[in-house]
Amino acid sequence: MTSVPTPIPSRTQYVLEGIKHRILTGQLTPGQALVETELAAQFGVSKTPVREALKTLAGTGLVVMNQYKGVTVRMVDADMAREVYDVRLLLEPEALRRAVRRGASLAAARDALTRSDRAADTAERSLANREFHRALYVCCGNPLLGRMLDEVRDQAALVSAVAWAADPSWEREADEHREILRLALDGDADGAASALHAHIASFVQRAFPEAQGEDGQE
Structure with a gap:
């Protein structure tokens, strides 16, 4: 049992x-x-x-x-950022690709993006950002894949909070979110996955350049 x-x-x-x-x-x-x-x-x-x-x-x-x-x-350093974002880079784009291919609703992602744009403070924007990313992968059709991403979700948010405190980059990331969602809503699974991969990689590269992997990629 x-x-x-x-x-x-x-x-x-x-x-x-x-x-x-x-x-x-x-x-x-x-x-x-x-x-x-x-x-x-x-x-x-x-x-x-x-x-x-x-x-x-x-x-x-x-x-x-x-x-x-x-x-x-927990302290946040380049090693932690690399570990957490390596997992996201491996799993999150694939989860989004599967969600788009199966025609999953992305209404929750659209709503989260709207809440982020209208956020009155950093806390509200941060929470909306978390919900946006989760809405992209939670309907991937593989509950285990979703749970694996949920397990690193809080740690990823902690990394983001530290990075944003040092160098707010909300507007750039909001633009990237809009492009990811546009591609996903257009049914371009590979394009959306590629844009999400670039979004995740560029964030950790900007925030923790010392977290760059041995192969030159985050």
């Missing part, structure tokens, strides 16, 4: 989503200490749901738990 994952208690889920939101929107920065008592007070809960939330976030790669230093937001 297939085991059913144990649901996360509501208070733990509430704290988990709250901490994740703060990390991915830059309110909590890489290397910053996450103190259980302080977080418990901020969220109005006991330390138990905070502790469980931090364990889950450690599993997704957003925080690091150290016996001596405690819990901190």
